[in-house]
Amino acid sequence: MQQVFSNKKAIAVFVLPTxxxxxxxxxxxxxxxxxxxxxxxxxxxxxxxxxxxxxxDVFVDDTYGIQFVNSIWNTLYLxxxxxxxxxxxxxxxxxxxxxxxxxxxxxxxxxxxxxxISSSVIGLMFLQILNPNYGVLNTMLEQVGLGSWRxxxxxxxxxxxxxxxxxxxxxxxxxxxxxMYAAIKGISEEMLEAAKIDGASGWRATxxxxxxxxxxxxxxxxxxxxxxxxxxxxxxxxxxxxxxQPVTDVPSTLMYNSIFRRNMYGYxxxxxxxxxxxxxxxxxxxxxxxxxxEEGVGR
Amino acid sequence: MSLFRNMATIGLxxxxxxxLAACGSNSEKESSASASASNDHAxxxxxSSSPAExxxxxxxxxxxxxxxxxxxxxGFFKALEATKxxxxxxxxxxxxxxxxxxxxxxxxxxAADQLPDxxxxxxxxxxxxxxxxxxxxxxxxxxxxGTKDKLVPGTTxxxxxxxxxxxxxxxxxxxxxxxxxxxxESAGAPLPTTWDELVAAINALKAKNITPIAxxxxxxxxxxxxxxxxxxxxxxxxxxxAALNKTGSFDIPEFQEAxxxxxxxxxxxxFGENPIGTSYDDSINxxxxxxxAMLYMGAWVNGQINAEDSQVKGKVDVVKFPSIPGGKGNVDxxxxxSGETFFINAKVDHKDTxxxxxxxxxxxxxKEVFIAGSGSSAWKGDMGDTSKVxxxxxxxxxxxxxxxxxxxxxxxxxxxxxxxxMFTSLMSLTGGKLAPEQFNKELQKKLNSGK
Numbered sequence: 001m002q003q004v005f006s007n008k009k010a011i012a013v014f015v016l017p018t019x020x021x022x023x024x025x026x027x028x029x030x031x032x033x034x035x036x037x038x039x040x041x042x043x044x045x046x047x048x049x050x051x052x053x054x055x056x057d058v059f060v061d062d063t064y065g066i067q068f069v070n071s072i073w074n075t076l077y078l079x080x081x082x083x084x085x086x087x088x089x090x091x092x093x094x095x096x097x098x099x100x101x102x103x104x105x106x107x108x109x110x111x112x113x114x115x116x117i118s119s120s121v122i123g124l125m126f127l128q129i130l131n132p133n134y135g136v137l138n139t140m141l142e143q144v145g146l147g148s149w150r151x152x153x154x155x156x157x158x159x160x161x162x163x164x165x166x167x168x169x170x171x172x173x174x175x176x177x178x179x180m181y182a183a184i185k186g187i188s189e190e191m192l193e194a195a196k197i198d199g200a201s202g203w204r205a206t207x208x209x210x211x212x213x214x215x216x217x218x219x220x221x222x223x224x225x226x227x228x229x230x231x232x233x234x235x236x237x238x239x240x241x242x243x244x245q246p247v248t249d250v251p252s253t254l255m256y257n258s259i260f261r262r263n264m265y266g267y268x269x270x271x272x273x274x275x276x277x278x279x280x281x282x283x284x285x286x287x288x289x290x291x292x293x294e295e296g297v298g299r
Numbered sequence: 300m301s302l303f304r305n306m307a308t309i310g311l312x313x314x315x316x317x318x319l320a321a322c323g324s325n326s327e328k329e330s331s332a333s334a335s336a337s338n339d340h341a342x343x344x345x346x347s348s349s350p351a352e353x354x355x356x357x358x359x360x361x362x363x364x365x366x367x368x369x370x371x372x373x374g375f376f377k378a379l380e381a382t383k384x385x386x387x388x389x390x391x392x393x394x395x396x397x398x399x400x401x402x403x404x405x406x407x408x409x410a411a412d413q414l415p416d417x418x419x420x421x422x423x424x425x426x427x428x429x430x431x432x433x434x435x436x437x438x439x440x441x442x443x444x445g446t447k448d449k450l451v452p453g454t455t456x457x458x459x460x461x462x463x464x465x466x467x468x469x470x471x472x473x474x475x476x477x478x479x480x481x482x483x484e485s486a487g488a489p490l491p492t493t494w495d496e497l498v499a500a501i502n503a504l505k506a507k508n509i510t511p512i513a514x515x516x517x518x519x520x521x522x523x524x525x526x527x528x529x530x531x532x533x534x535x536x537x538x539x540x541a542a543l544n545k546t547g548s549f550d551i552p553e554f555q556e557a558x559x560x561x562x563x564x565x566x567x568x569x570f571g572e573n574p575i576g577t578s579y580d581d582s583i584n585x586x587x588x589x590x591x592a593m594l595y596m597g598a599w600v601n602g603q604i605n606a607e608d609s610q611v612k613g614k615v616d617v618v619k620f621p622s623i624p625g626g627k628g629n630v631d632x633x634x635x636x637s638g639e640t641f642f643i644n645a646k647v648d649h650k651d652t653x654x655x656x657x658x659x660x661x662x663x664x665x666k667e668v669f670i671a672g673s674g675s676s677a678w679k680g681d682m683g684d685t686s687k688v689x690x691x692x693x694x695x696x697x698x699x700x701x702x703x704x705x706x707x708x709x710x711x712x713x714x715x716x717x718x719x720x721m722f723t724s725l726m727s728l729t730g731g732k733l734a735p736e737q738f739n740k741e742l743q744k745k746l747n748s749g750k
Binding site: 043044045046065132133152154155243244245257260261262264265 | 402403406407409410428429431432433434517519571572573575576577581714715716718719720723726727730732745
């Protein structure tokens with residue numbers, strides 16, 4: 001066994017299939033997108049090379065009134081919601097379940113169900129719930145005498161964005177809960193018992209023992225949540241397609257729109273390239289943040 | 300451990316070999332397919348003595364559901380079956396995909412130059428990139444075989460680019476004002492023929508707590524219909540078409556007045572409380588369940604209105620859109636026309652066979668769609684037994700027989716980029732973010748800049 005893994009050629013052979021697959025379906029399209037972003041191309045005929053001509057237009061001039069920059073802020077808002085609401089809530093649920101509660105398995109499954117449902121179904125479900133004419137939400141408000149609180153949720157500018165993002169936050173709570181639940185379950189009982197003997201229980205044990213023990217998983221969750229928010233697509237596309245423009249637009253829906261509806265393949269590819277760079281930067285920024293924090297704690 | 304190593308090597312090698320073999324067999328298959336295709340060609344061109352060899356024609360369309368009640372779907376599938384029966388030597392492989400995803404599919408396939416032999420498309424700006432990319436077969440020589448004389452004049456305008464014809468028409472689709480007679484009676488309002496009567500009817504219906512007009516503005520294009528017809532009544536089809544063809548302007552006093560009228564309708568809640576949050580399907584349901592009294596929509600809803608399970612069956616009439624005093628357009632100018640077609644791939648094999656199949660199919664579809672009640676035929680000639688044709692379709696045929704002008708759907712006339720800009724501006728106007736005059740200025744600036 002060791003002989004196999006000490007042989008460089010053998011390692012290369014083992015890694016190769018995955019590497020080929022990754023390069024073919026991951027890396028090559030990214031490079032291709034970068035090339036397309038330098039073209040003036042309608043996606044149907046042949047393109048002309050124009051270099052970085054459109055880059056400034058996407059971010060500054062905005063000839064077509066697409067308002068791409070606004071959509072970036074929208075995803076940052078979603079990232080903030082995810083980190084501030086979704087992950088703390090998921091952690092709380094994981095903690096309660098992992099520390100033992102009646103019907104633990106039932107609740108664990110219950111919270112995980114939204115993750116297993118496809119986004120299209122969730123989008124359509126919330127479209128029905130938020131429907132201004134016969135939706136459950138408006139009907140319920142009417143029934144309890146809060147008729148004045150009725151809204152056309154997905155149309156009014158104040159409520160539209162949150163009406164999409166809250167379902168998205170709700171959808172993925174179960175996923176992070178499960179990750180953190182497993183991590184908390186993995187903490188050895190001895191450690192918690194020792195803490196108890198030292199007088200640390202409840203809140204104190206959570207802060208001093210559990211959180212540091214599952215910190216790696218929390219970091220992973222935060223990275224997933226932020227990156228996932230930055231490339232958010234499905235619910236916006238299903239529920240509003242960006243309407244009322246540009247209130248609920250996110251970069252990926254604008255990219256889709258530019259490429260497939262406006263027939264501007266190059267223009268849309270610039271957005272794709274931006275998203276790749278943005279996600280990478282976000283990842284490195286988070287890594288750096290975690291590291292400096294760790295060093296700070298260590299000192 | 301060397302045994303394990305050997306086994307690992309053998310295992311990997313065999314996996315790789317299998318992969319290579321798969322690649323090999325794949326390309327082999329392809330080459331054999333192309334070989335047989337060329338055989339086909341030889342057979343069909345030299346002699347038709349070997350009918351055993353079938354020619355395969357691939358066809359894509361947006362007609363995905365054979366059980367749909369939409370007249371366009373019914374007509375398509377009847378025509379497809381008839382064509383299959385007519386040409387036993389031809390195997391037609393049809394793939395249907397509905398709506399937006401269909402547009403994406405043909406654009407993607409076109410980018411990769413993998414379009415099927417025959418594919419459904421819209422004319423106007425939507426087809427422009429396909430023409431510019433040399434993806435479509437020009438039909439000018441082919442239609443000289445007498446086909447051209449069978450067509451209703453003006454129905455090929457949306458498929459003609461730089462004087463070259465690329466597609467045959469099927470049907471003339473018009474948008475019509477459907478009125479629920481029962482609801483109008485209960486509100487005591489006459490069917491509207493002028494703008495003032497329309498406004499009066501809206502107020503009377505509102506007083507009875509009936510939604511005057513069903514509109515699904517969430518899907519954007521139903522709202523566009525209202526904007527278009529108001530423009531047509533105020534400025535006339537010639538002015539509208541000129542603006543869309545970039546030879547005229549969107550920012551003229553007539554269209555400004557039309558935009559004000561459009562806004563006025565929303566302000567008086569003519570479309571109910573939440574038209575922008577209502578989808579097309581929801582709006583159709585509102586009309587079909589008798590909750591709304593009017594609907595301005597294409598003839599494809601005829602089938603749904605008079606379906607067996609419809610609650611408004613027999614209660615609905617269709618009228619010409621009311622005239623607007625002071626407008627340059629008259630009541631005989633229509634929103635609609637002939638804009639849907641099938642194109643033939645420029646690189647098609649067996650051109651003559653495909654043309655014969657195509658020609659037969661288009662003419663059959665035109666008739667079948669008419670018989671299914673969704674639009675008049677763009678082909679002249681005997682329609683056969685019309686006794687079972689939907690009464691609404693016949694009425695629309697009578698009303699539009701005196702048509703003096705057509706202006707087709709904006710989202711097909713304009714190219715993709717302009718369409719999106721137009722929708723963004725229109726929805727801003729609808730949502731009250733843009734004043735009517737600004738709307739016209741913005742349209743002109745975004746769509747016809749420099750003109």
